[in-house]
Amino acid sequence: MKRMVLFLAAAVAALVVALPALGDSGAAAVRAGGTVKAFGTAGPAAKFTLYLDSRLKSNKLVYTEPGTTFRALSMTNTLFGTNAAKFGGIALVNGKRVHYTALVVAHPTFAGVFKLAWGHGASRGGSLLNGNVQFVPGVGA
Numbered sequence: 001m002k003r004m005v006l007f008l009a010a011a012v013a014a015l016v017v018a019l020p021a022l023g024d025s026g027a028a029a030v031r032a033g034g035t036v037k038a039f040g041t042a043g044p045a046a047k048f049t050l051y052l053d054s055r056l057k058s059n060k061l062v063y064t065e066p067g068t069t070f071r072a073l074s075m076t077n078t079l080f081g082t083n084a085a086k087f088g089g090i091a092l093v094n095g096k097r098v099h100y101t102a103l104v105v106a107h108p109t110f111a112g113v114f115k116l117a118w119g120h121g122a123s124r125g126g127s128l129l130n131g132n133v134q135f136v137p138g139v140g141a
Helices: 002-018
Strands: 028-039 042-053 060-065 068-072 076-080 084-093 096-105 113-118 124-137
Touching: 028 113, 042 096, 042 113, 042 124, 060 124
Parallel strands: none
Antiparallel strands: 028 042, 028 124, 042 060, 060 068, 068 084, 076 084, 084 096, 096 113, 113 124
């Protein structure tokens, strides 16, 4: 439990540092994919793929873990920083519609962070075990 609290504190600190440019009207995109632990530091490996462009409607988020398939239907409320993005929307989880929130952070010294929560439940994901997070400024402009 102590490790999870420390991890969440680090993720929140990274978000505070990463989102100084909120409200910036410049376009941005993030491409990410890889594997995370389903429950932060425990649980089975989970795979995800993300493409999010601040100006396009062809966005994609898919997350799978044993027994769970998540597919975003919409991505709204997007906030972009220089190396982090927070967004939410509506998704299908095992065929059921839910509201969700996601956070993705690129980090210079490790692969990055991907967190996902839906239906007011516990968040999934954490530091990437493999894969990467790339932010692309000016895409879609």
